Amino acid sequence: MIIQTPHTQAIKYSGSKLRLLPHILALTKNVCAGPGSPPVFDGFSGSTRVSQAFAKAGYTVYANDIALYSKIFNTAFLLNTREPKTYQPLIDHLNSMEPVDGWFTENYGGDDLHKVSNNDDGLKKPWQKKNTRKLDAIREEIDALNLDEVTKAVAITSLILALDRVDNTLGHFVSYLSEWSSRSYNDMKLEVPGLWINQNQNVVMNSDVFEALQKLPENIKIAYYDPPYGSNNEKMPPSRVRYASYYHIWTTICLNDKPVLFGKAKRRADSSDTMAGSVFEEFRRGASGKFIAIEAIEKLIRETRADYIILSYSSGGRATADELNDVLNAYGHIIEIRKIDYKRNVMAAMKWTNDWVKETKEKNFEYLFMIEKRG
């Protein structure tokens, strides 16, 4: 069954499950009708696409991610109870700010010359100066206005979405393009985000997932897990996605804390691999001989108190798939597996069989495992 997918809005995000939303919602609906049913938990909310879709489909959502920008997006989208148009005067006011040269321009603004590296410091930049000058003015004004938590989150979300539309990147901030992208020439303009009036008491969390588990109510129906999965090839650690470093700029815009920066991409010091690694991004094997990331997933499934778990997994290597298969067999009863070819957007339903492990050498597949946890 594929069901109607609500509209969601987000930045470009590596690993976003936008394409999988119909499948995640269909699996959810099979066991949990929607309005009035017990809450669902999105443990690794990221871009917040899945949390938004759950909320718009009528579920009460507990949304969590360790990244601060994810908390800000979730606060704007899941906690808003006002008519979206009531934010228009605020957005108009922010758009009318006089551009200024400030900290963001100094570090992330480049001149409109053909080659980005013609900048004063010889570095490539994620935005043209005309847009970082606006960013400098608007971000200071958001703090000066002393807004309530949700309104401030709406303003910052609007700013980040606007910046995302004029960036000079391939969708992350560990390197920037050497020739300005065509969208970077556009003038940044804030818009009211695609909000709605939430009727349910959603809850937004910003913790390590294991801490978040401790704070959940007893009656969670479904936990959806989409961990980063490090690299599933021991020989390729540099290719892995590190969320804290990929999206360091969004963290800085949320905090407006003018942090110490390092490297050519001018990352925040606390986004370095040694300081900001997640156990789920760990590519090495632990003392037990198992992959550390898989041990973490094992612990996650074991410690989750929910009726069902939906686990996302992307194909790309045999090693983690073999071990993941053992974990899935040990800690739950698999009800359904969906294999989605995300390049072609085609879905195959699979009977529970260990055969999926053999296929994960093929790239470009996403798996959804529906696991019954209790009863």
Ligand SMILES: C[S@@+](CC[C@H](N)C(=O)[O-])C[C@H]1O[C@@H](n2cnc3c(N)ncnc32)[C@H](O)[C@@H]1O
């Ligand atoms: C694959 S992304 C999730 C994508 C999300 N489902 C979406 O559709 O946008 C993985 C997320 O896990 C978060 N993360 C990594 N380690 C975490 C941890 N220990 N606890 C909670 N979140 C964590 C990252 O910040 C990242 O946003």
